[in-house]
Amino acid sequence: MGNRAILIAAFLAALLLLPGCAMPQLPFALPWDKPKPPAPPASQPAGTSPEQQASGPSAEYEKLANAAPGEYLVSYNATVSDSGRAVKSFQATIYRKGDSLGRIEILTHNDEFIDEVREYGVGGGLYLCIRPKGKELKCSAEDAAAVTEEYTPEIVRAVSNASNFTVALEANQTLLGMNASCFRLDSSDGASYTHCFGANGVLLYGRDRAASGRTREMNATAFEAAVDESAFELPAAVQNTPVDPFEGIAPRSISDRISEGQFRLANQGAYPLKIYVISSGLADSVLITKGEFSMLVDAGNFQNVSAFLNSIGVKRLNVLVATRDYEGAVAGIYDLLDSYPVEELWENNVPPSSNALAASLEKARAMNITIKHPEVGEGMNFSGVEFSILNPSRQRLLGNPDTDAIVMKVSMGRFCMLLLNPTVQERESAILSTGEDLRCDVLTxxxxxxxxxxxxxxxxxxxxxxVIISVGPNSQGLPKATTLERLSISGTRVWRTDERGTIRVTNDGFSPYQIASQLKVSSGWVAYDGSPAN
Structure with a gap:
């Protein structure tokens, strides 16, 4: 019972972080209800530091005050949004000396919580319940039946009586000698939860007030101060074994639809959305990033694109898009496939007429890269960023190469940007009739x-x-004077890559967007008026 109690207590603490979960009344005391004796002094040789396991606890635990000695350590990691949304992702890792390791991964897809539960090692079953947002309660498998019978009533009642939550950023504070960001969750039934996280995402403090007025405080989440290998050993089954949190998650090659499947990449939380229109001469290339997520739309000039990707530390591409069969869009794709790991390639499913695109698609298939064919009405949401396809139509027109070009809207929160550069004039009315809200402040x-x-x-x-125009030296008089005059008359600011270099658009989903330019990869970013930009 003791072992299960700690594991379930850790999970219930996790449930408090999820929208729609209230604190149940349990038949046993939770860890933070018990008095904690002073932690024993660390017995580390001078000048040494604990060796950490590949998936083990952070050294930050060495700094936690009031950590009680014992055989359990529960580590929490969470991402909490201050943009008016509830917790986006949560991870709890439960260690028991010499026995078992349980790992919980809760990810989001399309703004919906999905359950991804992991259990490693030995020592009996672990019972867990997750309630996906707006869906039925989901519980653990049959192999944990004994635990299920013992704990189901309490957990099911807590989830079925769930309330809606609102989230507010409280303040940055200092707790336990560490900087902490505190968030308050207020439920519609009068309950409230305040949680404070350290810089590494560890839950440092929690104060929970039930609708009845009962209040609980959690002053620390570490039950073991010493984390060196001699004092805290993992079971043989998981010692020195990296834990893959995406083990068992189906890759995104489930179907031809861009919305199907899931990237092998954790939710990117509070990272801002950044869209770069890369200076590529008379070619196109747009990079979309959020944290570690990267999508590259076109690559007409490999040298310029590769130099920029390297300058900002892009190591892999989750999605590479070939909008249409045009040299200025696809000439660099073949070399990119050799230089960067690519998870998916999107193209418009029109038989290629150029050697550049044909060879690139052949190489992608040989490398077993998933190829998808987006079409109007489809969309993909990853980590709060929505990609909405405006073109091509479901019935490919097979006219000029640009008629069936991939045109998309990129949005996050209240911000959106249109990537219109491949659009031909005869498709404008069709794009307007898609029903998508196209009132975006920025477009290519x-x-x-x-x-x-x-x-x-x-x-x-x-x-x-x-408006951003991707252009380089040319003999065609681009951009045309009539185009610039019409934009000027409408009061639109024009950003040209031939004059300003790479253009960067940044937004967090709720604040005003920012635009800056970088003339060379070695120079700084500047605003429209030439003043330095962050």
Whole structure:
């Protein structure tokens, strides 16, 4: 019973972090209800530090005050959004000396909590319940039946009586000698939960007030101060074995649809969305990042694109998009496949007419890269970033190569940006009729700033504040004077890559977006007026 109590207590603490979960009344005392004796002094040789396991606890635990000696250590890691949304991801790792290790991974997809439960080692079953947002309660497998019978009533009652939560950023404070970010969750039934996290995501403090007025405080989440190998051994089954939190998760090659499957990449939490229109000469390339997530839309100039990716530390591409069969969009893709790991390649499913695209697709298939064919009405959401496809139509028109080009809207929270550069004028009305809200403040302009006989009805309806034109030295007079004049008359700011270099758009989903430019990869970022930018 003691071992299970600690494991379930850790999980219930995790449930408090999930929207829609209230504290149950348990038949046993939780760890923070018990008095903690002073921690014994560390017995480390001078000048040495504990050796950490590949998936073990952080050295930050050495600094935790009031950590009681014992055989359990529970580590919490969480990402909490201050943008008006509840917890986005949570991880709890439970260690018991010489016995078992349990690991819980809760990820989100399309703003919905999904249950991903891991159990390693020996020592009996571990009972867990997760309630996906707006869905039925999901519990552990049959092999934990004995534990299920013992604990189901309490946990099920807590989840079935769940309330909705709102989240507010309290303040940055100092707790246990460490900087902490504190968030308050208020439930519709009068309960509230305050949780404070250290810089490494560890839950340092928690104060929970039930609707009845009962209050609990958690002053630390470490039950073991010493984490060196001699005092804290993992079972033989998991010693020195890296834990893959995505073990068993199906890859995104489930179907041809871009919304299917899940990246082998953890939720990127509070990282900002960054969109770079890379200076590529008379070619196109747009990089979209959020934390470790990277999508590259077109690569017409491998040297320029590769130099920029290296300059900001991009090591792999989750998605590589070939919007259409045009040298300025696909000429660099073949070399990129040799230089960067690529998880998915999106293309418009029109038979290629150029050797550049044909060879790139052949190479991608030989490398077993998932190839997907997005079409209008489809979308993908990853870590709060929504990719909405505006073109091509489901029935490929097979006209000029740009007619079936991939056109998309990228949005996060209240911000959105349109990638319109491959759009031909005859497809503008079709894009407007998709039903998608296209009122975005930023867009990339058509085909290096080409001239058109009539003003763009699409741009007029969007009403952007900032327009980015990807262009380089050319003999065609691009961007055309009529294009620049029309944009000037509308009061739109124009950012040209031939004059300003790479253009970066940054947003966190709720604050005003920021735009800056970088003339060379070795130079700093500057605002529109030339002043330094962060």
């Amino acid at each position: 302009y058509f085909k290096h700033g080409e001239g058109r006989p009539e003003p763009s009805v699409l741009v007029s309806n969007v009403g952007p504040k900032d």
